[in-house]
Amino acid sequence: MNTITLTLLLQFAGVLHLGLACAGGLMPRAVNLRTHIAVLPPFIRQLFWVYYTFIGLCLISFGLITFAFAGTLAAGSHLARALCLFLAVFWTVRLFAATFLFDVRPYLTNHFWRLGYHATNIVFAYLPVVYAWATFK
Numbered sequence: 001m002n003t004i005t006l007t008l009l010l011q012f013a014g015v016l017h018l019g020l021a022c023a024g025g026l027m028p029r030a031v032n033l034r035t036h037i038a039v040l041p042p043f044i045r046q047l048f049w050v051y052y053t054f055i056g057l058c059l060i061s062f063g064l065i066t067f068a069f070a071g072t073l074a075a076g077s078h079l080a081r082a083l084c085l086f087l088a089v090f091w092t093v094r095l096f097a098a099t100f101l102f103d104v105r106p107y108l109t110n111h112f113w114r115l116g117y118h119a120t121n122i123v124f125a126y127l128p129v130v131y132a133w134a135t136f137k
Helices: 003-030 033-037 042-068 070-075 078-101 111-136
Strands: none
Touching (some): 003 111, 033 042, 042 078, 070 078
């Protein structure tokens, strides 16, 4: 694969990160999150929202860095490969969590949520492949 193609695949990965951040923004409504966490002690509830926000900021950062520096990542410097390896492992673990840990069936109550769930899993499969490719090319 040439560097130009890998650069485009990485830029697409960057855009997909932003899409995941948007999907994450819909998640609280989809699972009625506020009701579920209302019974938690205030500190735990605040801790959850801080973690949720930080995950969103990480997704946005991963996306912007990948999109803006796709050519640099595709060129394959040691730092670029290290970042791509980290992201490949990160998204591989996330794919396994989505596949084997989470049971979201009770929340897939309409076609929109089911389509979104399957779309995010496709993204979770795409991202580790592209980052692994960039790591080992």
